[in-house]
Amino acid sequence: DQQVKQNSPSLSVQEGRISILNCDYTNSMFDYFLWYKKYPAEGPTFLISISSIKDKNEDGRFTVFLNKSAKHLSLHIVPSQPGDSAVYFCAASRWGGAQKLVFGQGTRLTINP
Amino acid sequence: DTGVSQDPRHKITKRGQNVTFRCDPISEHNRLYWYRQTLGQGPEFLTYFQNEAQLEKSRLLSDRFSAERPKGSFSTLEIQRTEQGDSAMYLCASSSRQLNTEAFFGQGTRLTVV
Numbered sequence: 001d002q003q004v005k006q007n008s009p010s011l012s013v014q015e016g017r018i019s020i021l022n023c024d025y026t027n028s029m030f031d032y033f034l035w036y037k038k039y040p041a042e043g044p045t046f047l048i049s050i051s052s053i054k055d056k057n058e059d060g061r062f063t064v065f066l067n068k069s070a071k072h073l074s075l076h077i078v079p080s081q082p083g084d085s086a087v088y089f090c091a092a093s094r095w096g097g098a099q100k101l102v103f104g105q106g107t108r109l110t111i112n113p
Numbered sequence: 114d115t116g117v118s119q120d121p122r123h124k125i126t127k128r129g130q131n132v133t134f135r136c137d138p139i140s141e142h143n144r145l146y147w148y149r150q151t152l153g154q155g156p157e158f159l160t161y162f163q164n165e166a167q168l169e170k171s172r173l174l175s176d177r178f179s180a181e182r183p184k185g186s187f188s189t190l191e192i193q194r195t196e197q198g199d200s201a202m203y204l205c206a207s208s209s210r211q212l213n214t215e216a217f218f219g220q221g222t223r224l225t226v227v
Contacts, residue, residue, distance in 0.1 A: 097213030103155030
């Protein structure tokens with residue numbers, strides 16, 4: 001069973017606009033969520049995280065929103081830049097930190113000039 | 114410290130052969146994880162160590178897989194009698210127990226079983 005789902009395999013956004021990547025989860029025991037970015041031939045790189053006690057966390061151009069009642073989180077990137085083109089994974093943990101992560105399938109984001 | 118290091122980056126092996134991968138975590142991290150990623154999917158958790166103790170193994174990890182972390186430093190993942198279905202990217206990650214807000218990933222070892 002897919003406990004973390006990213007239903008959009010790909011997303012194309014114009015440079016300078018907002019990119020919104022979505023993620024849904026089914027396990028109500030998850031209490032910590034992360035977003036990773038992955039370039040080809042590299043390992044995932046951590047972007048931003050959020051604990052279930054919060055509903056928003058912001059770091060520069062990146063903001064993550066968590067809606068626990070809907071079991072939904074989203075990553076907003078604004079403004080989008082060409083270097084943001086990559087595959088984005090959301091991940092969840094039920095252990096309060098970055099351990100034993102359950103990943104979604106990923107969304108390929110393409111930023112068009 | 115240059116981050117999590119994995120070796121080799123690529124491995125091609127014949128079905129039935131044994132392979133071993135190495136991971137060197139960030140030096141002050143006491144937690145180490147192995148994940149496997151297949152095409153079009155996100156990484157899947159395989160196993161994790163706290164210091165030298167292997168605390169959990171996923172059901173994905175068959176008896177042909179074994180992992181060790183002697184002395185709580187580097188870790189090895191061995192696959193015996195490889196099968197074509199073992200072809201994947203094997204990712205290692207590490208984190209600190211004290212500051213467990215993110216896991217740092219290595220670049221991975223891509224295994225191809227022919």
